[in-house]
Amino acid sequence: MKIQIVLTDGAIRNSYINLRGHLDKFADRFIGAADMTRKGQYLKLDVGSGVSFETDVCGKHQRFRNRSVLKVLNDRFNFVAGDVLVIEQLTEGNWKVSIA
Numbered sequence: 001m002k003i004q005i006v007l008t009d010g011a012i013r014n015s016y017i018n019l020r021g022h023l024d025k026f027a028d029r030f031i032g033a034a035d036m037t038r039k040g041q042y043l044k045l046d047v048g049s050g051v052s053f054e055t056d057v058c059g060k061h062q063r064f065r066n067r068s069v070l071k072v073l074n075d076r077f078n079f080v081a082g083d084v085l086v087i088e089q090l091t092e093g094n095w096k097v098s099i100a
Contacts, residue, residue, distance in 0.1 A: 001025060003087040004100060012079045015067040017087070017097075019057060026057055027092065034060035043093045045069050069097060 003022045011018055023031060032040035040056035047053070047069060055066030077083070077099050084100035 001089045005085040005087065007079050007081060007083045007085060009081045011070070012074060012081065015069075015071040015074070016061075016063045017070050017085065018063050020062045023057065023059070023062055025089070030057055030093065031059045032056045032065065034058060039065070041093075043095060045087075046090070046094070046096045047073055048096075048098065073097065073099070 003019075003025055005017055005019070005022075008018070019026075026043070029041045030043045032038055040059075042054040042056055045053045045055060045064065045066075051072060053066050053069050053072075055064045055069070057063070058065045073079070073085070086098050086100050088096045088098070090096055
């Protein structure tokens with residue numbers, strides 16, 4: 001399964017990956033509450049070059065809670081608004097994040 005995410009200026013500036021409209025692709029156990037007291041189970045995001053991150057999905061804001069993912073990718077690719085990320089499920093709980 002693949003998800004395509006179009007990056008906005010705000011997402012790039014604030015280092016978040018907006019999952020709005022795609023939460024149904026993630027098992028409920030990976031989705032946490034807005035506050036840090038009820039986080040979901042961590043899933044793994046592989047960004048290539050041997051780098052991966054663990055994060056849950058913040059249900060309220062509908063984005064990955066760990067913002068380091070986009071920060072690392074932005075350092076590599078210097079995103080501009082309109083660039084597209086591809087988030088591909090490898091196995092349940094394991095995803096690959098790349099640029100389209």
